[in-house]
Amino acid sequence: MGATGRADDGRGRLGARLSSVAVAIGCVLFLGGFAWGAVLYRPYTVPTGSMTPTVNAGDKVLAQRVDGGDVRRGDVVVFTDTQWGDMPMVKRVVGTGGDKIVCCGKDGRLTVNGIPIDEPYLRSSGRASGEDFTAEVPKGQLFLLGDDRTVSLDSRVHLSDATHGSVPRGAVQARVDAVAWPLGSMIDRPEAFAALPGGVSSAGPLKLQLTAMAVGVVLILGGAVYGPLAARSSRPKRSTQPKAAAGVR
Template sequence: MSRAERTGGGRGRLGQTLSSVAVAVGCVLFLGGFVWAAVLYQPYTVPTDSMAPTVRAGDRVLAERVDGDEVRRGDVVVFLDPLWGNMPVAKRVVGVGGDTVKCCDEQGKLTINGEPVDEPYLLQRERASFTVFEATVPEGQLFLLGDHRDESLDSRTHLEDANNGSVPREAVTGRIDATVWPPGNAGMIERPAGFADLPGGVSRPGPLAATLLAITAGAALIFGGAAYGAIGSVRGKRAGLTHNGGTHG
């Protein structure tokens, strides 16, 4: 066997090894990403337009499974509360225990403890609410509003109920991180900067972006490794045919 043949064979075996490793790592990342997402997230279909334009009726979203104590102002959460019909509801948290939530100031903005809050996610931006209200949120409770304030049945509707229309933190079952369907509405749900300067700030982004990165990287390694292995195999066969042809020629 010539030196060129030995070198070519060594490179071929190395290529096949690298291809196999890439596919194996890709499978771990790809499948692991899906398992991780299934453990951390729950799918939810939004039934109404009360949270438009952030999420619309019929949108399929992913809600991170979080404890109610992790929720911050600005989060879009899914919760269950008997006073709200005991069915999953999606709303935005605007006030937490101890806050005084009021609407509206002279500029038509929502205020938290007297501080106006910018809400660029609202469907109608000229006024945070056409219903004038003021509520103090009890400790351990959350005050929730829809982004489509004209159509949303939220804490304003329940002001006469116990706890000034708020719901307990333990009623929260998830925090919505992204819309995944339909494709035209797909995207991450950003944490609003308007609440960032208030005590407690806003919550950190969830792990969904890292999960999607792992799945995407895994898919790339699987396809890339498989393609590299196939190309290497074809080249090896061609090299063998050329060698055999030269021997018998």
């Protein structure tokens, strides 16, 4: 075998190795990201339109499994409370233990401990609630409202209960991070609650998991395509020079 043939063969083996490594790394990233997401996240179907326009009835959301103690104001949570019904509900946390919730102020906004809250996520741009109310949230409890205040059956409906419309932190099953279907959008943390004690919760690792899976797919496909191309390019090329006729010098 000539030097050119050996060089081509070496390039072919190198291409095959690189292809195998890319596919292997891609599989690790894709399967690792998928498994990580399966452990931390759980899909839910939103049962009502009370959280429109953030999430609509029938939307498929991805919610991170969290402890109720990690929930902050502004979080959209999935919870179950027998006083509210038997099925999981999706609402937004606007108050935590010790908060005084008042609506509506002179400008029509919700106030938490006297601080007006901008709520750009509301469906209506008018008053934060059609009816005025005041509630003091007991320790260890959460005050929950829907984003469509005109139809939402939320803490306002249960104000006469012993817990003033709140639910225990332990009732929270998960925190919604994204709408998986049909929009595929992330749920942002409202900036208005950041100035209050405790701030807002940190974003979950969903973006990182999706990025790992996407990179994994690219590496798998790229490696699968590169291997055959490298092998083909390393094959010896046929000589195009015509052979001399026998007996001719």
